[in-house]
Amino acid sequence: xxxxxxxxWILAHPEPRSLNGFLAAEGRRALRAEGHHVEVSDLYAMGWxxxxxxxxxxxxxxxxFRVADAAKHAHHAGTVAADIRAExxxxxxxxxxxxxxxxxxxxMPAILKGWFDRVWHQGYxxxxxxxDGEWSGYGDGFLAGKRALAVVTMGGPAGFYGERxxxxxxxxxxxxxxxxxxxxxxxxxxxxVLLWGTDRxxxxxxxxxxxxxxxxxxxxxxxxxxxxxxxxxxxxxDRFVLRPEVxxxxxxxxxxxxx
Amino acid sequence: xxxxxxxxWILAHPEPRSLNGFLAAEGRRALRAEGHHVEVSDLYAMGWxxxxxxxxxxxxxxxxFRVADAAKHAHHAGTVAADIRAExxxxxxxxxxxxxxxxxxxxMPAILKGWFDRVWHQGYxxxxxxxDGEWSGYGDGFLAGKRALAVVTMGGPAGFYGERxxxxxxxxxxxxxxxxxxxxxxxxxxxxVLLWGTDRxxxxxxxxxxxxxxxxxxxxxxxxxxxxxxxxxxxxxDRFVLRPEVxxxxxxxxxxxxx
Numbered sequence: 001x002x003x004x005x006x007x008x009w010i011l012a013h014p015e016p017r018s019l020n021g022f023l024a025a026e027g028r029r030a031l032r033a034e035g036h037h038v039e040v041s042d043l044y045a046m047g048w049x050x051x052x053x054x055x056x057x058x059x060x061x062x063x064x065f066r067v068a069d070a071a072k073h074a075h076h077a078g079t080v081a082a083d084i085r086a087e088x089x090x091x092x093x094x095x096x097x098x099x100x101x102x103x104x105x106x107x108m109p110a111i112l113k114g115w116f117d118r119v120w121h122q123g124y125x126x127x128x129x130x131x132d133g134e135w136s137g138y139g140d141g142f143l144a145g146k147r148a149l150a151v152v153t154m155g156g157p158a159g160f161y162g163e164r165x166x167x168x169x170x171x172x173x174x175x176x177x178x179x180x181x182x183x184x185x186x187x188x189x190x191x192x193v194l195l196w197g198t199d200r201x202x203x204x205x206x207x208x209x210x211x212x213x214x215x216x217x218x219x220x221x222x223x224x225x226x227x228x229x230x231x232x233x234x235x236x237x238d239r240f241v242l243r244p245e246v247x248x249x250x251x252x253x254x255x256x257x258x259x
Numbered sequence: 260x261x262x263x264x265x266x267x268w269i270l271a272h273p274e275p276r277s278l279n280g281f282l283a284a285e286g287r288r289a290l291r292a293e294g295h296h297v298e299v300s301d302l303y304a305m306g307w308x309x310x311x312x313x314x315x316x317x318x319x320x321x322x323x324f325r326v327a328d329a330a331k332h333a334h335h336a337g338t339v340a341a342d343i344r345a346e347x348x349x350x351x352x353x354x355x356x357x358x359x360x361x362x363x364x365x366x367m368p369a370i371l372k373g374w375f376d377r378v379w380h381q382g383y384x385x386x387x388x389x390x391d392g393e394w395s396g397y398g399d400g401f402l403a404g405k406r407a408l409a410v411v412t413m414g415g416p417a418g419f420y421g422e423r424x425x426x427x428x429x430x431x432x433x434x435x436x437x438x439x440x441x442x443x444x445x446x447x448x449x450x451x452v453l454l455w456g457t458d459r460x461x462x463x464x465x466x467x468x469x470x471x472x473x474x475x476x477x478x479x480x481x482x483x484x485x486x487x488x489x490x491x492x493x494x495x496x497d498r499f500v501l502r503p504e505v506x507x508x509x510x511x512x513x514x515x516x517x518x
Contacts, residue, residue, distance in 0.1 A: 014312050015324040050309060050369035053273050065274040068414070068458075105375050106435035107366055110309035114369025138425060155327070159498050163510040166397060166490060166499040167439060172431050172511045176365035180426060199327075231425060239418050240425040251422040252431045252511060 005036040005220065008094035012101040012112035014044045019198055019206055020102055020153060026210040027098065027151070027217055034218070039090050043111045049083065050114020056081040057121070068122040075123030087119045096220060097143070097187065099177065100151040102198075106173050116181055125185060136186065139230025143185035147220055150177060150192040151213065155199035170194060175253040179228055188225035190216075227258040264295040264479065267353035271360040271371035273303045278457055278465055279361055279412055285469040286357065286410075286476055293477070298349050302370045308342065309373020315340040316380070327381040334382030346378045355479060356402070356446065358436065359410040361457075365432050375440055384444060395445065398489025402444035406479055409436060409451040410472065414458035429453060434512040438487055447484035449475075486517040 009028060013020035024042070031038050041048075054061055058079035059070040074080045080088075091097070101112050108116075120126070130136045152174065154161060161170040174192060182189045193216050195209050216223075229235040235246045235258075247255040268287060272279035283301070290297050300307075313320055317338035318329040333339045339347075350356070360371050367375075379385070389395045411433065413420060420429040433451060441448045452475050454468050475482075488494040494505045494517075506514040 014310075014326065017323040018325075044310075044312075050373070051273075051303075052363075052368065052370075053303075064276040066277075067273070104311075105372070105379065106439040107372060109311065110369045110373025110376050111311075113364070113366060113372045114309070116364050117369050120364065157498075159500050162500060164501040164514055166495055166501075166515070168434050168515070169511040173435060175427050176432060180365040236425055239416075241418050241421060242423040242425075252428040252513070254511070255423055256425070256427070 004034075005031070005096045006094050007031055007036055007038045007096045007098060008041065008090050009038055009098045010041045010043065010100065010112070010115065012043045012109045012115075016045075019195075019201055019209070020100060022206060023151065023153075023195075023210060023213055024100055027100075027213050030214040031217055039094065041087060041090060041115070043115055048111055048115060050111045050117065052114070052117050056084055056118060068127070071121030072123035072127060075121065080121075080124075084119050084121070087115065088124055091119075091143075095146050097146060097148040097182070098151060098217075099148065099182075102153045102155075103173070106167065108177065120181065120185075134232065137231060138179075138184050139186060139228070139233065141184065141186035143182065143187035146187045147190060147223075147225070148178075148182040148187040149190045149216065149220060150174060150182075151195075152192055153195045153198045156197065158194075158196040161196065172253050175256075178226065179253065179256060183226075183228045189228065190220065190223045190225055229256055229258055263293075264290070264355045265353050266290055266295055266297045266355045266357060267300065267349050268297055268357045269300045269302065269359065269371070269374065271302045271368045271374075275304075278454075278460055278468070279359060281465060282410065282412075282454075282469055282472055283359055286359075286472050289473040290476055298353065300346060300349060300374070302374060307370055307374060309370045309376065311373070311376050315343055315377060327386070330380030331382035331386060334380065339380075339383075343378050343380070346374065347383055350378070350402075354405050356405060356407040356441070357410060357476075358407065358441075361412045361414075362432070365426065367436065379440065379444075393491065396490060397438075397443050398445060398487070398491065400443065400445035402441065402446035405446045406449060406482075406484070407437075407441040407446040408449045408475070408479060409433060409441075410454075411451055412454045412457045415456065417453075417455040420455065431512050434515075437485065438512065438515060442485075442487045448487065449479065449482045449484055488515055488517055 011024045015021055028038050054065040057070040057074035059065050101108050125142055128136045159165050160167045163169050178189045193213055235242055237243055242255055270283045287297050313324040316329040316333035318324050360367050384401055387395045418424050419426045422428050437448050452472055496502055501514055
């Protein structure tokens with residue numbers, strides 16, 4: 001590859017000796033072996049604080065803490081906490097984000113949810129206007145020009161997370177991350193790497209997963225992103241609802257992609 | 260009402276002077292005025308630690324930390340951390356759970372997600388068998404006989420979270436909590452109290468929301484729960500996939516309720 005990617009790899013797992021720890025190490029190694037640059041936010045290893053509070057945004061505790069406003073103010077005043085700013089600088093340097101986690105109770109581990117809650121604050125990640133004065137969001141924003149890939153392990157078998165499986169369809173479960181956060185920010189969101197049945201993985205299964213991961217990483221620059229509909233592309237009305245002629249009859253997350 | 264409820268009210272908001280703080284206080288007050296008993300887990304006020312780690316389950320750091328196994332082992336050995344056990348005792352004492360939070364990035368604040376991640380561990384909340392030896396989960400489990408009510412504030416207007424709104428349908432966004440956690444545990448899950456557009460709430464809007472909340476709380480014992488399908492009720496095959504004749508053509512979260 002010409003140039004090479006600048007990857008930020010965000011990992012949320014408490015155990016380096018786990019499948020997730022193994023895959024993260026393998027992925028990093030494979031990327032570096034091909035000349036890419038990789039920064040890592042290993043949230044457990046960093047002791048990341050996932051809890052939004054006033055102190056991170058230099059907010060005067062005598063005043064009511066309005067989360068979004070306080071963060072925006074701190075952002076413009078340059079008083080956001082150093083741990084948050086460090087993550088934002090990593091994001092800004094990257095052209096590719098990898099978000100890796102085990103699915104716990106059908107979502108991200110708290111330490112990762114709180115990475116988004118704290119780092120993706122108003123003024124940095126939302127409440128932004130583009131050069132034309134239009135609000136950005138969903139297809140354009142602070143992640144414009146970047147690619148994003150989720151890598152998700154699930155203990156149960158694939159069927160539990162299928163279109164009619166009891167846990168709910170995995171596309172729906174990941175919609176908040178993939179559409180609501182990554183695509184919202186303007187990233188091109190690639191189809192996720194999904195690893196099912198990991199509770200019963202053998203060493204051979206883990207090796208197979210590592211191989212799949214390496215192939216997906218190698219293919220990042222050429223992979224077609226999920227065709228989520230950009231907000232300003234004509235599919236939504238001015239109240240951010242899909243126009244009747246777009247995906248007629250479809251509701252929920254499925255309606256927000258064009259294929 | 261005869262008897263009175265034993266309510267556990269779980270709140271996740273950093274600011275007591277917020278709309279969420281106001282509603283929590285109003286709800287508590289109203290319940291107590293009617294003779295109900297209310298315990299509160301105000302996660303911010305408690306300084307709740309939302310991060311799953313080995314120490315909470317008395318796990319030997321020399322050994323690989325397998326989260327679910329370590330928790331189950333600690334549960335049976337009586338070595339689960341005191342903060343987790345205290346929450347479990349509150350849950351066990353309650354007949355009604357209220358889960359109140361602002362929707363942040365289309366899900367729970369990290370401090371609340373980590374309440375579930377840590378407290379709802381294997382051995383206590385899943386991996387259980389009923390008296391007949393059958394695995395429990397989805398319609399029966401450690402929350403059997405309890406009712407659950409989510410109270411959720413959303414900054415944006417209702418249309419954004421509608422069936423074809425850009426943020427995704429709120430039913431889908433809450434499915435992991437309502438179906439995957441509360442109904443999974445065996446609770447009767449009531450339709451949530453949803454408050455939209457709260458970024459622009461006036462004092463009159465807040466008073467109106469408090470009134471709605473009081474009415475919903477008063478109606479808890481008589482409210483029809485969401486008709487999620489019990490796993491052992493015949494709608495699922497033995498791989499936990501909906502049988503073809505059940506909700507034909509429906510996929511995702513919508514398929515898992517009978518009305």
